[in-house]
Amino acid sequence: MTATSSRPGALDAPPVTLRRVRLGAGGPLSNVRIANGLVNAVYPADAPNAHPGDRNIDLDGRTLLPGLWDAHLHIVQWAGARRRLDLSGAVSARAAAECARNRAAGMPPREMLIGYGYRDGLWPDQPHKDLLDALLLDRPTVLVSADLHTAWINSAGLALLGRADHPTGVLREEECLKATAQLPAVPQEVTDRWVLDACHAAAERGITGFLDFEFADNVTDWTRRAGAAAVPVRVAAAIYPEYLDAAIEAGLRTGDVLDALGGLLEAGPLKLFTDGSLNTRTAWCHDPYPGIASGRPESHGVARIAPEELQAVMRRAAAHGIEPAVHAIGDRANEVALDAFEAVRCRGRIEHAQLLTPKDVPRFGALGVTAGVQPTHAPDDRDIADRHWAGRTHRAFAYADLLAAGARLELGSDAPVAPLDPWLTIASAVTRTRDDRPSWHPEQRLPLVEALAGACRGRRLIRVGDRADLVVVDTDPLTADPHTLRRMPVHATMVAGAWTHVPD
Template identity: 30%
Template sequence: MTLYKLIAASLLLGSSFSALAEFELIHNVKGYTLTRQGDLKTFSTLVFKDGKVVRTGDEGLLKSYSQAKKIDGKQHVLLPGLIDAHGHVIGLGQNLVQLELRNTRSKAEIGEQLSRFAQDKSGWIIGRGWNQENWPTKQFPTAADLDKYVSDRPVILSRVDGHAVWVNSKAMALAGINSNTKAPAGGEILRLANGEPSGIFIDKAEELIRVHQPKPSKEQLNAALDAAGKHLLALGITSVHDAGIDYPTWQIYKERDAAHTMPMRIFAMLSAADPKLETMLQAGVYKDQQDFLSIRSVKIYADGALGSRGAALIDDYADRPGHKGLMLESQEKLEQLFELSFKYGFSANTHAIGDMANHTVLDAYENTFKKTGGKLLRNRIEHAQIVTPADIPRFKSLGIIPSMQPVHATSDMHMAEQRLNAMQLQGAYAWQSFLNQGSKVAAGSDFPVELANIFDGLYAAITRMDHNQQPELGWRNNEALSRKDAFKAFSLDAAYAAHQEFKLGSLEQGKWADFILIDQDIFTIDAADIYKTQVLETWLAGEQKYKR
């Protein structure tokens, strides 16, 4: 061999080793991923480079990539980064610094927490998480119940579902609320026996109070984003579908993305309620090359929530005769919003909980598709909680993705049986019925309505039980999911619902190396223990972002 050829071979060999050295490899793991066909694949070694998956396989890859940086997974279980298909990122971040009332069991307990919280606060006192269904009386509270603890400053406490607020008399006075105040269409003001507002404002009536609430500053929004990102990464969540962002949040997300400081991946839906909706739409679909931010859908509200009796039903509420809930938009208005979204290439993701709301939204989609098209945009119904059995096949025929939150079923089950009769419950939280017909279910948590822990959601989807393993066989257990299908709903199918199935949701070649290490095998342990799973590490695009 000539000297020239020896030098060339040496240089080529050196460059090969240099290239190999850029690879990273985590091995000695019990890895699980889905394939594009939906099959569950196991592996012990994951190779990645430049933030993307190169290969998965067995320990033989250590020899193939001998110069790669090696990480010992210490026999832990490795999964793709989990995707929450419906959450509220800024709301979660704000909730982490506000008065947290999720586990309170009485008005008195809330009053005591409010008193302590208010001691070193000035201005508006803001909190969230109360649920009258957890109290002995199960009755809605009043402003007087808050006045006993704080009367000199306005107090506004959101119900756990975010579809009602409980305020004190000071807040009503600042808002000019009195017995003559009328609720806007799509809202309700609960009243005392004498006709005076009680202090509970449901759905669109919330705005009568909220319009006077101070708006968060840019600094506060950024802090909320960072706090939420830190919290979610610690739970193994690497991507979130943010269900309804306003104009200031839209601006901040784009600024942070341009600066490469997004804490996690966000698929953001524009809020149809924002006055600047069309301004945001005119700016066009947004998608960065690193897939940290995607904005290509609009969040629309059709009705309220079941807990506050705002979900729109075909028949009366079983526990409130004469009341059918609240449609927040007419079918005509829904069709206008769909047309506007489709005009700019955005999909429409519509909140619908009650059977009337789901029926009306399906009709609106069908009419709009006939007029303007848009069927191929992967439009969604968010929640799809109570659906008449006859309407379930329409999701498939219209190409509508049911975006559902499994933990809602186990949180709601006792309340739902009070609110609804047997006929209304037939299509309630019907995950398996949707899967059986070939629909893809995109699963989420709806945080901060529920805790942002996907292992809670997996447990609920698989068992249909609460953490006490009740009811014994699971609530309406014919709708329970298999472990693989539940996992798919929080990974590959969630990615599909965001047009990202070729980038996220599984650890296949060319996809982003988003993965987590957990302390137990969710596919083999007793199902009763799934919700106890702890995240040990979270990696995003091949970089460790969290370590327990």
């Protein structure tokens, strides 16, 4: 299968009728007409041909779904990670270092080695620059954790980044972000080409749009990419605090459709952070982490912003129509984020919402706060959570509880933390496992129809007048077993009435 070269959103695309397609999961066999970028008509498959001049495509009983969205990813990091050393299988710091040594053996001299994807929360040994130095003394090496909150760097890499005196080479949170921002830049045209390749790969899996939380000036970057090539997805471009003034001056409001990408680009929310992550043990929690003395400042995780400062920034953004998207993983962080939404009384999102107290679950629905969640994290982090959140995991990744309490759920991958594949996301939400083990806290599984809605930006039906952002799959998700659901065969993808992925 391959993507087409046509630019999505072109309203001069000729009308097409999709014949004999099931209208949604478990839906009736229907014909669906697409014209001017919209769903123009829906009628029974055995009805007379109402539009004889259309191009007709017989889909032979396949299932037509609303286009899939990834509600949280970092596209440049994902595009780069697809070409970097994958350390997700490393079971120890030594194993990760040996994997890096093996990769370095085939690289040009002095080229920096960058790896990603390790989870050290369960390692029997600790990462340290001395371990990397023993195996990669002269090779600048930077290894970034799966959660993007830790960078493990050897002495040669630290020297290049102006941190030669760092005692351990393990940089966390702000220190990590600053260090990774200093990594040797890939030429802009190369990065943009990698991003475009990643977007086409996403279209092949049924993605029609995503919310990009890349740590960058995203509106500017996507406007530039729009001028170079046809992008096969819609993009909501998140705004970071350092670009807030410019966004306000430009009159941007969350949800505004911009001219770039042929009208497929929209202004996203303002990204703010309250805490760190579970694997790094910097998620801000009410209870201390095991093995860390309760009197130490980091015993309960890391608070990355004072509550009063969070409220002030949210209030200023909301006054200009820019909704906040607040990163909160620990239960204390989520409480502070919800308190801020209650004080400011604005629309917005909490990203991750991984650990919640029972009293905070109903506040999402009551305050109208969207929970942007990443279901693949639950099976990926189950063992780490069992160790570091022992006794509390019944309220971790509590998607069913949130749904029952009236919260709006939007599903994403957090790529590169997890692969950019919506079917892995959906399957993880439905099964709460990714291997042969039983479901982890199965009471928090989502029904398939709810997982699909969460992966379609809330769209549940295909109706006349809707944007023709659609995906055709070979198997009805309602009848798919977990294995098939994870590897769902995608037949074709359409954005604004134009094919972005079609069979060869």
